Amino acid sequence: MVRNKIPASTxxxxxxxxxxxxxxxxEGGTVSSEELAARGxxxxxxxxxxxxxxxxxxxRGLGYQVDELRDRLRQILGVDRPWRVALIxxxxxxxxxxxxxxxxxxxxxxxxxxxNDPEKVGQQWGDLPIHSVDDFExxxxxxxxxxxxxxxxxxxxxxxxxxxxxxxxxxxxxFAPIRLNIxxxxxxxxxxxxxxxxxxxxxxxQSERGE
Amino acid sequence: MVRNKIPASTxxxxxxxxxxxxxxxxEGGTVSSEELAARGxxxxxxxxxxxxxxxxxxxRGLGYQVDELRDRLRQILGVDRPWRVALIxxxxxxxxxxxxxxxxxxxxxxxxxxxNDPEKVGQQWGDLPIHSVDDFExxxxxxxxxxxxxxxxxxxxxxxxxxxxxxxxxxxxxFAPIRLNIxxxxxxxxxxxxxxxxxxxxxxxQSERGE
DNA sequence: CCCTACTTGTGAAAACCGTCACAATCTAGA
DNA sequence: TCTAGATTGTGACGGTTTTCACAAGTAGGG
Numbered sequence: 137m138v139r140n141k142i143p144a145s146t147x148x149x150x151x152x153x154x155x156x157x158x159x160x161x162x163e164g165g166t167v168s169s170e171e172l173a174a175r176g177x178x179x180x181x182x183x184x185x186x187x188x189x190x191x192x193x194x195x196r197g198l199g200y201q202v203d204e205l206r207d208r209l210r211q212i213l214g215v216d217r218p219w220r221v222a223l224i225x226x227x228x229x230x231x232x233x234x235x236x237x238x239x240x241x242x243x244x245x246x247x248x249x250x251x252n253d254p255e256k257v258g259q260q261w262g263d264l265p266i267h268s269v270d271d272f273e274x275x276x277x278x279x280x281x282x283x284x285x286x287x288x289x290x291x292x293x294x295x296x297x298x299x300x301x302x303x304x305x306x307x308x309x310x311f312a313p314i315r316l317n318i319x320x321x322x323x324x325x326x327x328x329x330x331x332x333x334x335x336x337x338x339x340x341x342q343s344e345r346g347e
Numbered sequence: 348m349v350r351n352k353i354p355a356s357t358x359x360x361x362x363x364x365x366x367x368x369x370x371x372x373x374e375g376g377t378v379s380s381e382e383l384a385a386r387g388x389x390x391x392x393x394x395x396x397x398x399x400x401x402x403x404x405x406x407r408g409l410g411y412q413v414d415e416l417r418d419r420l421r422q423i424l425g426v427d428r429p430w431r432v433a434l435i436x437x438x439x440x441x442x443x444x445x446x447x448x449x450x451x452x453x454x455x456x457x458x459x460x461x462x463n464d465p466e467k468v469g470q471q472w473g474d475l476p477i478h479s480v481d482d483f484e485x486x487x488x489x490x491x492x493x494x495x496x497x498x499x500x501x502x503x504x505x506x507x508x509x510x511x512x513x514x515x516x517x518x519x520x521x522f523a524p525i526r527l528n529i530x531x532x533x534x535x536x537x538x539x540x541x542x543x544x545x546x547x548x549x550x551x552x553q554s555e556r557g558e
Numbered sequence: 559c560c561c562t563a564c565t566t567g568t569g570a571a572a573a574c575c576g577t578c579a580c581a582a583t584c585t586a587g588a
Numbered sequence: 589t590c591t592a593g594a595t596t597g598t599g600a601c602g603g604t605t606t607t608c609a610c611a612a613g614t615a616g617g618g
Contacts, residue, residue, distance in 0.1 A: 141574090148546065150549075151539075151545045152542070175526070179576085181576080181577055185597090187597090195595080196582065196595055196597080197585060197594050198595070199596080212552075213552070232439040232442070235439050238540070239541075242541055242544070242545075282551070283544070307551050308547075315387060325547050330453055334361075334424045334453075335355070335358050336494060336534055337424060337425035338358050338361075340425060354604075356605075379564090380566075392608070395568085396567090396568085396606075406565080407567080407614055409564085410565065
């Protein structure tokens with residue numbers, strides 16, 4: 137069991153295991169690596185290897201205690217506590233994310249919304265007002281925002297990311313199709329829809345050429 | 348130069364190189380692997396290796412012709428021609444995607460929208476009507492839909508994916524947080540927002556533990 | 559024409575990640 | 589208590605991806 141250098145693919149799978157475990161819901165039951173692998177497009181050995189990075193939670197001959205492993209995965213992924221999130225950009229994408237149900241139900245609590253459009257500033261989404269970006273840094277620092285969801289046009293993404301870091305956020309979920317330039321102490325995850333579509337057209341084009 | 352077994356990470360980078368090249372826009376200019384690497388969080392050797400999978404497009408001592416490489420990447424990624432796309436699910440996510448500007452401007456043309464909510468069926472988005480899912484397979488086959496964007500709740504995602512395959516789509520961009528079970532001849536790309544957020548909280552939690 | 563400065567393309571080495579195989583461990587039941 | 593059946597945890601192996609290093613090729617200047 138080593139605690140450093142966890143592959144990104146492992147983290148994604150852990151997230152998936154947690155989702156599966158939450159589907160079981162029965163108290164006191166157990167689950168084997170084989171069963172976990174079946175849902176999740178992977179192998180039993182992979183499941184065990186992934187978990188072994190963080191300790192040994194199973195019992196040989198029996199498998200894993202469902203509720204125990206679920207709690208352990210929540211700890212590992214850091215979702216055993218709420219996260220304070222700011223939404224930057226109140227456009228279509230921002231709205232879709234804001235109303236995404238899985239969002240709040242998993243402990244990601246939106247505590248502030250920002251937009252630079254004067255038309256939108258002052259409007260309310262649910263019980264949250266849309267703030268101007270004028271006092272952005274101070275506001276997110278005061279509200280103790282930890283994560284920023286960056287859903288603004290590419291042109292202003294770098295600037296707002298810089299200011300978010302200035303305001304003390306620890307992580308950014310970036311929807312703008314640019315590579316953000318920020319200090320390595322802040323984590324960035326990119327969601328690039330064009331890239332995903334291009335991966336699709338690439339794969340299809342390749343398979344057509346192969347025939 | 349071999350044409351098989353391209354790593355997924357290579358494809359993602361190609362997409363990124365193309366984005367960079369489109370930013371240059373100057374006709375007749377050249378660019379070195381070093382410059383391409385600088386925008387894009389990678390190394391010059393990686394750029395050259397990625398490109399070498401598909402041939403050799405550069406000139407030693409000079410670099411790559413910007414417009415030539417750009418066209419070549421478009422061919423490779425399959426975005427040198429339009430793609431016919433259907434949007435399945437006319438909720439918030441569907442709307443955000445539908446209005447996403449980079450979408451159409453890159454040749455992904457939405458030719459049909461579907462929803463199972465009778466309230467929504469018959470409405471128009473832009474000049475496109477929202478279809479019922481009753482005659483789904485026939486409609487997408489008739490419209491020669493190649494790609495499906497699946498933006499429906501998890502509960503109906505598998506069913507609609509199956510029907511999309513039935514209707515002849517070649518690729519699915521899946522926003523539902525489940526693993527789709529479909530034949531390998533159809534490509535799937537998953538976009539899982541909860542997973543991305545959990546990757547963020549994992550990374551932050553880890554770095555806090557390390558201190 | 560030759561020398562210098564520069565950059566690609568690529569085989570080889572290294573690092574990384576997934577798979578395999580099996581000893582270790584556990585429960586149940588006789 | 590002992591045996592049979594099940595399943596984990598992990599070291600060793602193999603494949604894949606990245607990095608390295610350099611020969612080969614190009615342009616420009618004198």
